[in-house]
Each structure stands twice: as structure tokens, then as C-alpha cells.
Amino acid sequence: MRALARKGKSAVVRLYRGYNRRKVRKAPPPSTKQVRILLLHAYGMGGTIRTVFNLASYLAKEHDVEIVSILKEAEEPFFPVDPRVKFRFLDDRIDPSPDPLRAMLSKMPSKLIPKEETAYHRFNLWTDLKLARYIRSLDTGVLMATRPGLNLAMAQLALPSVITIGQEHVALRTQAEPMQELIKWRYRRLDALVTLTKADLRDYRETLPKKPKKLARIPNAVPPMTGDVSKLDAKVAIAVGRMTRIKGFHRLITAWETVAAAHPDWTLRIFGAGPQEGNLRQQIAEAGLEGKVELPGPTTDVGAELEKASIYVMSSRHEGFPMTILEAMAKGLAIVSFNSPHGPKEMITHEVDGLLVKPRTNANLAAGIIRVIEDEQLRRELAAGALETARTYDVDAIGEKWDALLAELLARRNGTYVRPEPPAEPPSPAGTPSAAPAPSGGPSPSEPPAGG
Numbered sequence: 001m002r003a004l005a006r007k008g009k010s011a012v013v014r015l016y017r018g019y020n021r022r023k024v025r026k027a028p029p030p031s032t033k034q035v036r037i038l039l040l041h042a043y044g045m046g047g048t049i050r051t052v053f054n055l056a057s058y059l060a061k062e063h064d065v066e067i068v069s070i071l072k073e074a075e076e077p078f079f080p081v082d083p084r085v086k087f088r089f090l091d092d093r094i095d096p097s098p099d100p101l102r103a104m105l106s107k108m109p110s111k112l113i114p115k116e117e118t119a120y121h122r123f124n125l126w127t128d129l130k131l132a133r134y135i136r137s138l139d140t141g142v143l144m145a146t147r148p149g150l151n152l153a154m155a156q157l158a159l160p161s162v163i164t165i166g167q168e169h170v171a172l173r174t175q176a177e178p179m180q181e182l183i184k185w186r187y188r189r190l191d192a193l194v195t196l197t198k199a200d201l202r203d204y205r206e207t208l209p210k211k212p213k214k215l216a217r218i219p220n221a222v223p224p225m226t227g228d229v230s231k232l233d234a235k236v237a238i239a240v241g242r243m244t245r246i247k248g249f250h251r252l253i254t255a256w257e258t259v260a261a262a263h264p265d266w267t268l269r270i271f272g273a274g275p276q277e278g279n280l281r282q283q284i285a286e287a288g289l290e291g292k293v294e295l296p297g298p299t300t301d302v303g304a305e306l307e308k309a310s311i312y313v314m315s316s317r318h319e320g321f322p323m324t325i326l327e328a329m330a331k332g333l334a335i336v337s338f339n340s341p342h343g344p345k346e347m348i349t350h351e352v353d354g355l356l357v358k359p360r361t362n363a364n365l366a367a368g369i370i371r372v373i374e375d376e377q378l379r380r381e382l383a384a385g386a387l388e389t390a391r392t393y394d395v396d397a398i399g400e401k402w403d404a405l406l407a408e409l410l411a412r413r414n415g416t417y418v419r420p421e422p423p424a425e426p427p428s429p430a431g432t433p434s435a436a437p438a439p440s441g442g443p444s445p446s447e448p449p450a451g452g
Contacts, residue, residue, distance in 0.1 A: 027139035027161035030413035032406045034141030035063045038131075038150045040119055042069035042087060045078040045273075045298055046242060047323040048146055048169045051220045057082035058221070058399040063142075068134065070127055070150075078300060090130035102126050116176035117149035138162050142406065148175060152182055155189040163409050166193045166212070170320045171342045172203045184208055191409050194218050196321030197342045213412055216405055220321055221398035222330045222390055225303025229332035230310060232383055235266045237369060238309035238333075240302060240324045241316070243274030248315035248338070250276070251362050253283050253293055255315075258366035260292045263373050268293045268313075271305060306331040310379065311372055315365060319343035326393055329353065329386035334379045336368040353385035 039052055056065045065085050072089035081087075110123035112132060117123075131150075135143070135157040143158055144165040145151045151166035158164050166187060172180065187193055188210035194217070195201045201217040237259075241247045249270055256268050270280070270293070277295065284293045299305050302324075306312070312328035314337035321343045328335055329347075335354035337344040338361075348354035355372065357364040372379050411417035 027159065029140070030161065030163060030410060031140050032142050032163065032410045033064055035059055035065045035406075036138070036141065036143050037065070037067050038143070038145040038154065039067055039069050040122060040147060040150070041071045041073060042067050042089075043072060043074040043077045050079050050223055051169075051323055052146055053077075053079050053081065053085070054221055054223045054395065055399075055402065056085045058395055059402065060084035062403075070131060071122060078298070080300075088134075090134060091127050105129060112153050113149040114152065114179055114182055116179040117147070119147065119149065123149070132157055142409075148179055148183065151190070151193075152186050155186045163406075163413065164190045164192075165405075165409070166190045168193065168195050168200060168320070171197070171200050171318065172207060174318055180207070185210075187212060191412070192216060192405060194405070196220060197346050199342045199346060200320070214405070214409065216401075218401045218405065219393060219398065220323055220326060221395040222326050222393045223323070223395070225306070225327060225330065226301055227303045227307040227331075229330075229387065230307050230383070232310045232332070232334070232380060234308055234310050235263075236309040237266065237268045237311040237313055238271070238305060238328075239268070239313045239315065240271045240299075240305075240327075241322075243270075243272050243276040243280060245276060246317050247272075247276075248317050248360075249280055250283060251360065251365065252313055252315040253280060253287065253289065255362045255366035255369065256289060256293055257287050258363070259369050259373070260289060262370055264292070266373060267291075269305070269309070270295050271297070271299050271302075273298045302327055303331065306333060309333060311336060311369065313365070313369060314338060314340075314344055316340060316344075317360065321347070325354075326390060329390040330393075332383045332387045334372050334382040335386060336365065336372055338365065347389070349385070349389070352382075353389045354382055 037052055037056060039049065042049060052067065056067055059065050060082055066088055067085060068088045068090065070090050072092040072094060075094065105126035106124050108125040110120065110125065110128050112128040113120055113123040131153060135154060139159055139161050142163045142165060143154055144167060145154045146167045146169060154164055154166070172183070175183065184207060187208060190212040192214040193204060193212045195204060196217070196219050198217055201215060204215060239249065239252060243249060252270070259266065281295060284290060306328055310333060312333040312335045314322060314325055314335065316322065316338065318340045319342065325335060325337065325344060325347050335348060337348055337354060337356055338359040339345055339356040340359060344356065348356055350356045355368045357368045372382065408417060
């Protein structure tokens with residue numbers, strides 16, 4: 001029976017591949033003129049949405065860019081939109097028009113998206129149908145996805161004539177084991193996989209048994225913001241993010257009890273919304289921190305709020321590449337952050353453009369904040385360092401990396417790609433003999449002995 005099932009599955013795979021080959025033969029030539037970006041909820045709020053809008057705006061200078069949102073749950077976007085960028089919504093959940101098929105399939109769980117995807121509950125059979133139809137309708141151009149579930153669906157369904165790019169905004173090692181197994185075997189079908197951090201790029205290189213044609217690290221760019229840099233004279237610390245456990249705001253509020261006791265004239269403002277908001281408000285009340293810790297809700301003008309603060313605090317359990325740190329750097333704030341293994345650890349140089357403290361240690365977080373409050377010279381030195389760091393994430397500098405990636409992927413498809421020559425080794429100084437080759441079977445002179 002199992003042998004029969006295997007034969008049946010093999011026949012389906014052959015039919016599917018044959019259908020793909022026929023479609024590809026009729027497809028237009030490979031192109032990067034059209035760029036489509038798959039996003040879960042374009043009109044929501046969050047770091048990924050903001051960075052996608054930022055990237056789409058840059059690419060729209062030279063490309064026809066469309067953001068394809070799985071869901072529409074708001075009438076207007078939370079973040080500003082470049083008028084050159086088009087939008088398409090696959091499941092308009094604010095549309096009251098009745099559809100019996102949609103009503104039926106919307107009640108059934110997704111089969112296309114893995115259950116381990118953190119946003120699995122947002123998908124269903126109706127979104128499966130709409131997403132699959134959309135991906136299969138494309139026969140050229142670039143298709144980019146922005147979260148693991150969408151990357152996996154794209155790798156499974158996109159025609160070979162479409163250039164596919166997977167973007168990862170969360171670290172590989174934070175994914176559930178079943179998700180990692182799917183990633184190992186399906187991501188090899190992608191033309192490129194782009195990570196935000198060097199650490200995550202290294203993890204993918206070491207983990208994927210077969211790799212996409214291109215593995216690259218392209219960090220996010222600093223988005224445009226209103227206002228000027230901070231004057232660093234406001235007795236305000238700020239944090240921004242969705243109010244979930246992973247953001248660690250409960251730890252930040254606990255740490256602020258110590259800060260408030262030492263410096264009652266300082267205020268902490270946490271901007272955002274989410275499922276933990278009620279718990280955080282209760283924690284503030286029980287700790288007697290009303291007036292010392294404020295939860296103003298989400299803001300559409302992050303720049304204006306950062307300008308009115310002097311310290312930015314990152315309390316997340318782990319992060320991929322937090323945009324809020326980049327924004328705070330660009331506004332010249334002193335930053336205190338848990339030393340999360342990927343984003344903050346790569347973005348912040350301890351004692352240069354921020355302070356890094358041991359993760360999940362409330363006392364250390366409080367001590368770092370108090371140190372920056374009490375040492376004004378340090379606060380200004382960290383802020384100046386942050387401004388310098390932010391300049392390396394300028395939108396044009398990061399955009400050029402995307403231009404180069406798209407050009408390379410198109411050249412690979414056209415058969416015109418030429419692998420760049422490795423950098424030449426510097427010549428040995430005059431009179432210095434070249435190193436002799438190592439004896440056969442032994443280590444080279446530059447390698448330490450085993451166990452060394």
C-alpha cells in the first residue's frame with residue numbers, strides 16, 4: 001500500500017513539473033522590471049511592514065513595485081506610503097460582501113502555511129487559495145517574501161521563470177524544529193535568501209544542506225523621519241514596539257522601579273499596542289509607577305517622539321534586526337539594550353554607540369540606564385557614536401546593495417553572470433621569503449596544531 005502511495009505521489013510530482021516546464025516555455029524572458037513583495041498585513045504596524053515600505057519606495061525609482069498583502073484589516077495604512085508603490089490585497093476582511101465559498105473556506109485551517117509559523121492563526125484555506133492562485137499567476141519578474149511561511153509557499157509554488165527572493169526578519173535559530181526542517185529542504189529552490197544579520201547568514205550557511213543560488217546579508221536602512229536629532233536634555237527614556245512577551249517590556253518596567261527610585265524626575269514612555277498592554281498597565285499600577293511609566297499607545301510619527309527623548313531602551317528577549325534601534329541611532333539617542341545574540345549585538349558596539357547588558361537581567365538593565373542618566377558626558381558620547389553608525393545604514397547605501405543583488409540574479413538567469421575574482425593577496429615585503437608549503441598530510445604553517 002505504501003509503495004502504491006509513493007508511486008502516486010511520484011506521478012503527481014512529475015505532472016506538476018511537466019506543467020511548470022510547459023508554462024516556462026511560454027513565459028516572457030527573465031526580468032527585474034516588476035518587483036512584487038508578499039507581506040502579511042500591509043496596513044498594520046510593525047518593524048517588518050515599515051522596512052518593506054522603505055525598500056519598496058527605494059526600488060520604485062527604477063522598478064514597477066507592488067506590495068501584495070495577504071490580509072486587509074484596516075481602511076488606511078498605518079505608515080506613510082510612497083505613491084509610486086502599488087498595493088494588492090488577497091483577503092479583504094473589512095469587505096462585508098457575502099461569498100459562500102469564502103465563508104466556508106475561511107473557517108478551515110491553512111494547509112499551505114506550516115503550523116509552526118508564528119502567524120499561522122492568521123491564515124486559512126481561503127488565504128491558501130488566494131495566495132496559491134496569485135503565486136501561480138506570475139510567469140516573470142521578481143517575487144519577494146518577507147516571513148518564513150510565505151518564503152516556503154513561494155519556494156513551493158513559484159514558476160521557475162520567476163526570480164524568487166526570501167527575506168528573513170527573524171533568526172533561524174528561533175524557529176521551531178519542524179519549521180527549520182522545511183527551511184532546510186525548500187529554501188534551496190529560491191534564487192536568493194537575504195538575512196539582516198551576519199550571525200543569521202552564518203547560521204544559514206552552516207545549516208542548509210543545499211543552498212539557494214545566492215545567500216546574502218543586506219541590513220535594513222534607516223527610514224525617513226520627521227524632526228531633528230535629540231538635544232539630549234529631556235529627562236525621558238523611550239521604548240517602541242508591539243506589546244508582546246518577546247519584547248520584554250515587563251522586564252523594562254521592573255527595571256524602571258530601580259531607576260525611578262534613584263531618579264524620580266525621569267519618565268519612561270513605551271509606545272505601541274498589543275496583547276500584553278493590559279498586563280503592563282496593571283504591572284505599572286501595582287508597582288506604583290503611574291506618572292513615571294507612560295503607555296501612550298502606537299504612534300505614526302516615531303521620529304517626533306524619539307526627538308523628545310534622551311535614552312532609548314531595548315528589552316527584547318531576542319530580535320532579528322530591530323528598526324527601532326536604527327531609528328534611535330539616527331535621532332542621536334544614547335542606547336541601552338540587552339545583548340541579544342543577533343540584531344543588537346551586531347548593531348551596537350559596546351561603550352561606543354550604546355551599552356549592551358546581559359540579556360534577561362533586570363538589575364543590569366536598570367544599572368545601564370542609571371549609568372547613562374548620571375554620566376552626561378557618556379550619554380553625549382554614545383549619542384554621537386550612534387549618529388555615526390546610523391550613517392552607514394543610509395537608504396541609498398543599502399539600496400545599492402539591493403540593486404547589485406537584482407542585477408546579479410538577472411545575470412545568472414541570462415547566463416551572463418561572471419563570478420568576481422577574489423581579491424589579490426598583497427605582495428610579500430622585499431626580502432621576505434614566501435612561506436614554504438606544509439609537508440604532505442600536515443597542517444599549514446598558519447594553522448594551529450590540533451587541540452591548540
